[in-house]
Amino acid sequence: MPRVVRRPRSAVRHPVTITVVAVLLLTVGYLVAAAVVPFAPASAATTTYAAPTTTTPELSFPGYGATAVEATDFPESLRTSGDREERSIASISKVVTALVVLDEKPMRRGERGPTITFTKQMQGLYAKYLAQNGEVAPMPAGLRLSEYQTFQVMLMKSANNYAGALALWAFGSLDAYERAADTWLDEHGLDHTRIHEPTGLDPDNTATATDLVELGQLALANPVVKEIVGTKQVTVPGVGEIENSNKLLGLDGVEGIKTGTLDEAGACLLFAATYERGGRKVTVVGAMLGGVDHDSLDEDVQRLLRSVADDFQVVTLTHQGQTFGTYSTPWQDGADAVAAEASQVLVWGRTTVTAKTRLDRVTFGDRGERVGRVRFTISDHPAVTVPLELDRSIADPGVWWRWTNPFQGT
Known part of the structure; x- marks a missing residue:
């Protein structure tokens, strides 16, 4: 009979054990790898x-002269109507006078500035401008006013003799004032504005409506000018009670700034109004030139302002x-x-x-x-x-x- 060789039982189990261990190790490795492998995002x-x-705005412009309007800080809102030529601006010139004088003789909010003693040359302007049918205010001999009070008479009453007096006080002569005004206009980029004298009685004081919008914004940025043009009435010693020539002041948010009237210019108004829209205050500045009279011009300004204010939207x-x-x-x-x-x-x-x-x-x-x-x-x-x-x-x-x-x- 053939001889049967028996292997030890442990030798038979050894390969099975290795296989089982290997499978277990692979399984554990897979489970560990699957559990810890990082995910992609x-x-x-x-x-x-x-x-x-x-919406596209529809503004209520008048059918005459030249008009420009813009909401401050909203450059896309600038709109114009009528011609774009330089037009006579009458007493709106006094806004330039105010800013040019303040550049030379600055005042801060709450200050009254130095005292001005009105000379005989200044007093002589009363008769000069009255002869031109210009607006004047009393300037008695020996009158002394603060710079601030003099500004009030010039800007509120639109007194030409006070505008001339300020120019003489600040610059010594009207020629020197004209040079200073020209320099100031150039520095502020008002390239389409011409100022030859401080009152606006000269019809050659001209500007475009868009330049006047920029001028109005500069005026409102000056706290002294803004305060004065926004004042309805005041009593000035030696001059009396004066009222603001801007009859729209306080209506429909209007807070200034300057009227102008001249045969060559017609009725003019540089205006500003403030509204609350979207939880913030917005200011609209505009200029309307060439009106027939101030009553009809004021109505046109009010219609225009309402149409501008209505085009603000909260998006x-x-x-x-x-x-x-x-x-x-x-x-x-x-x-x-x-x-x-x-x-x-x-x-x-x-x-x-x-x-x-x-x-x-x-x-x-x-x-x-x-x-x-x-x-x-x-x-x-x-x-x-x-x-x-x-x-x-x-x-x-x-x-x-x-x-x-x-x-x-x-």
Whole structure:
């Protein structure tokens, strides 16, 4: 019989044991690898932004002369009507006089400035301007007023002799004043304004309506001028009670600034009004030249101002919680990237709004976590950036999903 060789039982089990151990090691290695392998970021996609709509303004311009109007800080609002030629501006010239004199003899808010003693040369201007049918105010011998009081008489009553007196006081002669005015206009970019003397009785004192809008903004930026042109009535010692020649002052938000009347110019008004729109104050500055009389001109100014004020609009860029992107994961979890806050902007007239969304790389995240931003570009306005956040949490799916969906999240 053939001889049967028996192997030891331990020798038979050895390869089986190795195999089992190897399988166990592979299994453990897989489970460990599947449990700790990092996930790739969630898939991100931006949503389409529906831009808000705005309207085209329709302003109520008069059918004569030249008009320009603009809301300060809203350069897109500048609108004109009539001709664009340089026109005689009459007593609006005194606004230039005020600013040129203040450049030479500055005053701050609350100050009254130095005392002015009116000389015989200054007093002689009364008869000179009265002979030209110009507005004058008493200037008795020995009269002494502060610079501020002299400005009140010039700007409120539009007294030509006080305008001339200020020019003589500040510069020594009317010729020197003319040179100073020319320099000041050049420094402030008022290239279409010509000032030859301080009162406006010379019809060759001219400007375009758009230049006058800029002049009005410069005047309102000066606290002394703004305060005086916004005063309805005052009593000046030696002069008496004077009233502001601007009859619109205090109506429909009007806060100044200067009337003008001359045969060659017609009725003119450089005006400003302030309104509250969208939780902020906005100022509208305009100039209307060439009217028949101040009563009809004032009505036209009021209509124009109302039409400008009505074209302010609060545009909602985004609501809080508005979706601008989405995140999705292989384990069917996900979240939206939403605006962390609401955002609005005050605009005038037709405005274009575009949005550009940037989403961060996100794998997991908690609700409210910042995950990007959206940048709004608004025509004629600074850009606005709003942060984005997760509207809900994106959690780790857990070990079981990792084991049963090997490496799907990588």
